[in-house]
Amino acid sequence: MLNSVIVVDDEASIRAAVEQWLSLSGFKVQLFERAEECLAQLPAHFPGVILSDVRMPGMSGLQLLDRLQQADPDLPVILLTGHGDVPMAVEAMRNGAYDFLEKPFTPQHLMGSLRRALEKRQLVLENRRLHEQADLKAQLENTLLGMSQGLQQLRRQVLELASLPVNVLIRGETGSGKERVARCLHDFGPRADKPFVALNCAAIPETLFEAELFGHESGAFTGAQGKRIGKLEYANGGTVFLDEIESMPLAQQAKLLRVIQEQKLERLGANQSIAVDLRIIAATKPDLLEEARAGRFREDLAYRLNVAELRLAPLRERREDIPLLFEHFARTAAERLGRHAPAVSGGRLAQLLAHEWPGNVRELANAAERHALGLDSPNLESLPGGRSLSEQVEAFEAQCLRAALRQYNGEIKGVMEALQLPRRTLNEKMQRHGLVREDFLGGE
Template structure:
């Protein structure tokens, strides 16, 4: 349960008495003698209650109430009043004050009012958190597309990890969306309003790597004109995304390890340590521990980076998502290029599902744009590597059932009629493909 209370009163004896009562009852108390001081320091979404005197020099309690209400209408404010201020306090309650206590009041009266206010505040904040999580889930569904079981699991993992202050290692093939996942981990977490800095470790020449990452002072090396802030320092409070981390030079791996351990950096040419607060998200194609065993990567750094690991499935492992993704990329390309989105024939759809997509989502997006431009059709592959006829048929079957569920908004009878399947057979196929009727009830399609 919440237990934070801010007390605002210009009379020191009252502040001290209230603090003593509340502290002995297990409350966390902060004291202010002026409303202006309180407003400057009360945090957004304050998890507690404001207890304020009405008559104070400068901004009085009613003005403080009005300003707090403007910031957060659900923040409980309890007013402390003299006898002559009771009618005024009643009016203030109509304007949003939670309660008022007439001086002198007993500790029991104060504690009772505070506990009721804190219970209400806890419910409000819990409700907000639930709404925010639901909003985040919807936004994430519309960003990391796909309704395959692996993508549903990935979105749940991203939503959970976005809230945690831990380093994350993302593993996936070229074009599988590693930077997008890193961006989601940042955008849906508490660091969203701070910088997101992406660094491709394979694209920086080794001799410039340290300066890029840590910055430099003027004259630190030949050509270093003026002071430069490095990527790590620039990202203070936010996230650094280190793509292709396996390409980082060994000498810089030692320094990055020290940064992670000590949360400090030193610019090239400087002896001064600078405190930084960054979250590290790294991405790699190979297994870093395999790289460490081969002597190409530091094992201790691999463990530091891999507090949590996300594996991005290649497109060939989630073929049922291909039609949805291709349609999405086609619509985006058509809107951007001022053209009509193409309608795929059954043969073209078969080609999409049979291709191995070595470039993954990036290759699929490129194919969709080329289709919109009329340059060629979707890529085809006569004998996709590792894909039997049965696997291709399974992917196509999942797509057909999902499309029917989407069109009929989860109406099982309508889907049975369209696909000419008995209910038991449809249920078995839906279970095998990870399809749940409830996911299709709210709208034309479950975004994914």
């Protein structure tokens, strides 16, 4: 239950009395003598109620109400009035005030009005939160594409972790989308308006690593002309994405660990520490703890980075996403080139589903772009050690079911007729492939 109340009144005795009553009843109280002060310090989406006198020097309570209504029409405002102000207060309620209390009022009357207003505020904020979550979910579905159970679970994990102030380790093969997931963790969290700095640890020469991360002062080493801000300092307030973290030199691992622990860094050639507020998202192909046991990575840093872990499944483990991703990449490439993407034939789709995709989504995107250009390779086949015929048939069946469900917006009767399947058989196949009709309601 919310319990925050802001009291705005120019009379010190009224403020003191109301604060005492409310504090004893468990309310969190903030006092202001003038309406202008309240407006200047009022946070967005204030989780409480405003209690304001009507007649005050400078901005009146009615003017404050008008300003608050413009900023947040659902914010409850209770007005405190003298006897002669009652008709004015009634008119103010028609204009959006939640309630008014005529002076002198009893603590019981005040508490009753406040609790009702706080209950209303709680419902409004909860409704907003649910709408925001739905909007974020829709945006994320358009960013991390796929209908497989693994992708749906990944999106849920990203939404949960995005708002949490914890470091995240992303594990996945080359081309599986680690940087895109890292970007989503940043963009869908509270640091979205701050810098997102991506570094590939394998691409930085060891001799330049420290200067690249921590920056340097003028003359710190031969060739260091002028002061340079390092990537970690530049990302202050935001997110640092360290790809292929397993390639980071051991000496720099120790310094990164210190930055994570102390939230401070020192430029090369400087003695002064600089405070930084960073979220670290690291990505790796191998298991960092196995790397630590082999002496190639610091175990303490591995634990610091792996507060939460996300595993990205390779494309061969979520083949049902291949047609959707291929279509998306082909359409995007065709639009960029100002042309229409050719249709995907059944034979071509079978090839796509049978291929092992060692380069994962990156390789698929390249194949889709070639398709948009009309440059399809006729020899796209499953690599040695590929799937059995039954596995390929299963993947193709799942795609056919998904396409029909999407076409008929989850309407079972239409799917049954299109695929010529009895309801019981359709239900069994949907259950086996993890398909739920609710996921397709209102779809394209």
